[in-house]
Amino acid sequence: MSNDNFPEDRDQSRDIEDLELEQPKRGMPISENTQLDESTDNPVRDVEGVSFDEASERDEELVDPDLARGRGEGVGEATTEAESQAKIVRRRFFHHLGAMVGVATFICVALISLLSMGLGPIRGLYHNQEPLALHDVENDGAPTMHLPSWLGGHGGGWFTFGKYPFGQDELGHDNFAQVMAGIQTSLLVMIVFGIVVAIIGIVIGSLAGFYRGWIDTILMRLTDAVITLPVLVIGAVLGKLLATLPVKYNWPDSVQTAITNLMPLELALALGLIYWPSLARLLRAEVLSLREREFVDSARVAGASNFRIITRHVLPNATGIIIVNVTLLMSLAVVLETALSYLQFGISAPNVSLGQLISQYQSAFSTRPWLFWWPGLFIVLLALSVNFIGDGLRDAFDPRTKRAPSKRAMDAAFRARDAKATVAATTSTGAAQ
Amino acid sequence: MLRFLLRRFLTMLGILLVISFVLYGLLSLAMDPLDNLRQSTSPNKEQMIAARIRQLHLDESWVTRYFSWLKHILTGDLGTAWQSGQPVAKLLPSAISTSVQLVAVATIISALIGVTIGVVSALRQYSAFDYVITFVSFVLYALPVFWVAVLLKQSGINLNEYLRHPSPNYLLLGIVAVVAGLFWAGMIGGSLKRRAIIFASALVVTFGALAYVLATNWIANPQITIVGVLVVGLAALLASWVILAGRKNRRALIAGAVTLVIGLALYFPLQFFFVGSRQMLNHWIILALMLVTVLVSVAVGWFLGGDDRGAAIGVTITTGLVTALMIYLDHLFSWFHEYLGDGQIRGRVISTIGAQTPSYNPQNYWLSTLDMFTHALLPSMALVLIGFASYVRYERGATLEVLSQDYIRTARAKGLPERTVVVRHALRNALMPLASVIPVDVISMIGGAVLTETIFGWSGMGLLFITSLRQSEIDVVMAYLMITGLLAMIANLVADLLYGLLDPRIRIDG
Numbered sequence: 001m002s003n004d005n006f007p008e009d010r011d012q013s014r015d016i017e018d019l020e021l022e023q024p025k026r027g028m029p030i031s032e033n034t035q036l037d038e039s040t041d042n043p044v045r046d047v048e049g050v051s052f053d054e055a056s057e058r059d060e061e062l063v064d065p066d067l068a069r070g071r072g073e074g075v076g077e078a079t080t081e082a083e084s085q086a087k088i089v090r091r092r093f094f095h096h097l098g099a100m101v102g103v104a105t106f107i108c109v110a111l112i113s114l115l116s117m118g119l120g121p122i123r124g125l126y127h128n129q130e131p132l133a134l135h136d137v138e139n140d141g142a143p144t145m146h147l148p149s150w151l152g153g154h155g156g157g158w159f160t161f162g163k164y165p166f167g168q169d170e171l172g173h174d175n176f177a178q179v180m181a182g183i184q185t186s187l188l189v190m191i192v193f194g195i196v197v198a199i200i201g202i203v204i205g206s207l208a209g210f211y212r213g214w215i216d217t218i219l220m221r222l223t224d225a226v227i228t229l230p231v232l233v234i235g236a237v238l239g240k241l242l243a244t245l246p247v248k249y250n251w252p253d254s255v256q257t258a259i260t261n262l263m264p265l266e267l268a269l270a271l272g273l274i275y276w277p278s279l280a281r282l283l284r285a286e287v288l289s290l291r292e293r294e295f296v297d298s299a300r301v302a303g304a305s306n307f308r309i310i311t312r313h314v315l316p317n318a319t320g321i322i323i324v325n326v327t328l329l330m331s332l333a334v335v336l337e338t339a340l341s342y343l344q345f346g347i348s349a350p351n352v353s354l355g356q357l358i359s360q361y362q363s364a365f366s367t368r369p370w371l372f373w374w375p376g377l378f379i380v381l382l383a384l385s386v387n388f389i390g391d392g393l394r395d396a397f398d399p400r401t402k403r404a405p406s407k408r409a410m411d412a413a414f415r416a417r418d419a420k421a422t423v424a425a426t427t428s429t430g431a432a433q
Numbered sequence: 434m435l436r437f438l439l440r441r442f443l444t445m446l447g448i449l450l451v452i453s454f455v456l457y458g459l460l461s462l463a464m465d466p467l468d469n470l471r472q473s474t475s476p477n478k479e480q481m482i483a484a485r486i487r488q489l490h491l492d493e494s495w496v497t498r499y500f501s502w503l504k505h506i507l508t509g510d511l512g513t514a515w516q517s518g519q520p521v522a523k524l525l526p527s528a529i530s531t532s533v534q535l536v537a538v539a540t541i542i543s544a545l546i547g548v549t550i551g552v553v554s555a556l557r558q559y560s561a562f563d564y565v566i567t568f569v570s571f572v573l574y575a576l577p578v579f580w581v582a583v584l585l586k587q588s589g590i591n592l593n594e595y596l597r598h599p600s601p602n603y604l605l606l607g608i609v610a611v612v613a614g615l616f617w618a619g620m621i622g623g624s625l626k627r628r629a630i631i632f633a634s635a636l637v638v639t640f641g642a643l644a645y646v647l648a649t650n651w652i653a654n655p656q657i658t659i660v661g662v663l664v665v666g667l668a669a670l671l672a673s674w675v676i677l678a679g680r681k682n683r684r685a686l687i688a689g690a691v692t693l694v695i696g697l698a699l700y701f702p703l704q705f706f707f708v709g710s711r712q713m714l715n716h717w718i719i720l721a722l723m724l725v726t727v728l729v730s731v732a733v734g735w736f737l738g739g740d741d742r743g744a745a746i747g748v749t750i751t752t753g754l755v756t757a758l759m760i761y762l763d764h765l766f767s768w769f770h771e772y773l774g775d776g777q778i779r780g781r782v783i784s785t786i787g788a789q790t791p792s793y794n795p796q797n798y799w800l801s802t803l804d805m806f807t808h809a810l811l812p813s814m815a816l817v818l819i820g821f822a823s824y825v826r827y828e829r830g831a832t833l834e835v836l837s838q839d840y841i842r843t844a845r846a847k848g849l850p851e852r853t854v855v856v857r858h859a860l861r862n863a864l865m866p867l868a869s870v871i872p873v874d875v876i877s878m879i880g881g882a883v884l885t886e887t888i889f890g891w892s893g894m895g896l897l898f899i900t901s902l903r904q905s906e907i908d909v910v911m912a913y914l915m916i917t918g919l920l921a922m923i924a925n926l927v928a929d930l931l932y933g934l935l936d937p938r939i940r941i942d943g
Binding site: 221233238247248339342359366376383384 | 444447448449451452455456459460462463464465468571572574575576577578579580583584587590880883884887898899902910913914917918921922
């Protein structure tokens with residue numbers, strides 16, 4: 001369990017080389033062809049509950065119990081006009097409670113950090129813009145942020161933030177400024193990492209899957225090699241490399257400072273270079289199945305070049321896999337960066353990392369617990385919210401994870417139908433009399 | 434098959450060779466064995482630098498050094514850790530055994546609990562229980578292990594203080610009991626009335642047990658006795674009977690009861706054996722005894738099982754193992770008072786640093802095992818929390834996948850009871866994907882847990898790697914990387930083979 005904090009995402013399908021899996025492909029690729037199916041009234045699909053679920057999500061009044069029972073006649077009635085795949089995915093994502101909470105948390109954390117510490121040269125709103133500056137220790141460094149008294153705090157009638165909301169350490173560092181700067185570092189690492197992984201993973205994965213042959217062999221061997229060692233271990237080696245090189249070869253001071261100042265960027269690049277194979281491998285498997293489909297053949301008959309086929313026909317159908325996996329990898333990257341910084345193989349001064357703060361203050365836990373609580377809390381919030389977003393995206397893109405309507409909605413629909421039936425019966429008998 | 438294996442082995446060796454070359458290059462760039470000399474102010478600085486360059490052959494290019502390293506590796510010489518002068522081959526065995534001790538228990542516990550809860554969570558999909566478990570596993574999955582470990586370390590220190598003079602905090606106990614009640618009610622499920630009964634009884638039992646433990650200071654002098662063994666064994670018997678065999682299967686119940694009686698009959702003879710052999714016992718003998726337990730249980734199930742031997746054997750093995758475990762723990766706990774009273778332990782129940790108390794060598798299996806337990810408690814907890822989360826997520830997904838398949842619908846449609854559908858039809862296939870995960874986890878134990886070992890000061894493989902990387906000892910780091918790399922590849926090969934054996938849809942092509 002050397003990957004003690006980074007269990008690879010085990011939901012990802014295992015790619016067993018040389019073993020042939022005679023199993024239907026997971027997930028339904030999204031293509032113009034399948035989209036047509038969804039919009040036309042195809043009884044078989046409707047009996048499976050597909051269009052029924054779609055309808056029920058849109059409007060509960062549309063629930064027709066006969067559909068749920070799979071009677072199969074008159075099933076087209078509940079389906080409405082055609083929707084683009086993107087629209088469906090978007091709607092499902094916005095209806096995913098966990099994902100929405102994740103998005104809200106993520107935006108809140110990012111906004112707090114950006115508003116208080118600014119971005120690059122732009123000043124933030126917080127009074128102390130220098131996370132590493134020393135101030136006089138006030139009130140023994142205790143946090144000045146208090147809950148209002150009606151919530152059990154002692155801050156009077158309203159929230160009070162005070163001068164040092166998250167307290168200070170014994171030297172006088174402002175914890176709030178440090179934590180906020182640390183969040184920015186994490187965000188930066190996460191975004192750069194995501195871009196690097198996506199670019200390398202997409203290019204290599206699609207080329208290997210589409211052209212097969214030697215490029216595929218090289219990719220598979222390369223991923224074998226990279227997957228063999230725990231990421232934390234390779235990350236530590238690369239982190240050490242970045243820290244040692246300038247000193248060892250006595251590079252000029254300006255280069256040395258540039259390298260230390262840009263450490264978050266370099267670490268993100270390094271982590272991206274370690275992590276891309278898992279995305280490339282998954283994408284390769286997807287492209288392998290997509291390239292055999294009819295719409296690729298028809299595109300080729302129509303005279304499309306390989307480049308056009310890959311970019312216009314194959315990749316758009318693999319968007320789901322790419323987005324979901326990059327998101328989930330990004331949440332792992334947050335934790336990995338902080339872990340490396342904790343081990344002192346990552347980000348160090350003048351940059352601030354949440355993991356470095358924890359490693360710095362772990363011994364102060366019994367005397368100044370706030371120094372330890374806040375950085376950890378924000379790592380968890382960031383990693384958790386991105387994870388929830390990834391999970392929501394996965395559900396949104398995967399047509400099989402459809403939520404059945406709740407029992408209450410079903411009961412209500414049945415009751416409504418029965419009531420309608422009785423009304424119809426009484427009126428018809430009334431008319432006969 | 435043979436050709437398949439041969440090809441895989443050759444590929445493995447090739448990849449390992451390439452990895453070793455690339456990593457050796459990276460490491461010789463990243464390591465600076467001269468860094469402490471550069472800042473040195475001693476007058477013979479230049480000579481010392483020259484001496485070290487000669488010692489480590491730094492004047493040659495790294496490619497030359499790599500090939501000389503490779504030559505030594507191929508002749509079985511792993512090199513030396515130059516700072517301490519110790520050969521790497523001497524450092525590895527103790528580091529490996531420390532890591533395995535730590536990670537083995539954690540992996541087993543997290544796999545058992547995680548898989549169970551994952552299956553139940555999938556069976557109760559979209560229930561409150563499922564939502565809570567999914568949320569909790571998400572949170573645990575996102576937790577940074579180093580943060581959790583430091584928290585645990587601190588709470589361990591506080592707990593030691595508390596356990597010296599425990600006084601039950603009834604409000605906290607009440608909250609714990611309510612959570613336990615909700616957990617069991619959600620897990621077992623059923624009608625509202627049934628859930629209410631389960632909730633109430635779980636609440637009362639948890640509250641009573643915890644209050645008893647704290648009020649009587651049970652932790653300072655823990656006792657299970659034969660009554661405790663009987664109660665827990667009986668619970669295991671009934672639970673496994675209801676789940677694995679079903680209430681109608683009398684033969685399975687009888688077979689399980691016979692196993693339990695055999696276990697209880699051996700209780701007193703085993704006490705004499707345990708005390709008498711305390712100086713020569715070791716973990717291997719205990720493992721052998723466990724194997725004997727399994728064999729006896731299988732035999733009982735085989736002969737008394739009747740028509741449905743498989744179910745009966747499942748019941749007897751569960752009952753037998755749980756009874757044996759309780760007898761073992763009972764005897765272990767009986768030494769606890771003596772252990773705590775020792776001058777070196779000074780009454781600290783939970784240790785926060787290291788894998789054992791330094792210079793504590795009691796020459797007694799039970800005391801040294803207790804010492805190991807108190808040290809392993811917190812780091813294992815940190816590992817279990819994280820490992821548990823990934824097992825839950827994995828197994829929940831696998832079970833849901835199986836439950837949505839046609840043959841399950843068929844099984845339900847032909848009127849089989851839900852228990853049979855789940856245990857006989859779904860569970861078997863839902864557990865199959867674990868074959869690709871468990872070998873990897875088991876074999877990667879040897880690589881250790883880098884962060885957890887660093888924080889708790891366990892000198893296992895993970896800590897060895899980190900310290901050697903800091904001290905620029907390339908031979909140790911390379912040995913670590915080669916061992917973990919090789920083991921990871923073997924683990925993947927085992928996983929593929931196992932999967933091929935279990936899943937008839939997979940062909941292994943030569």
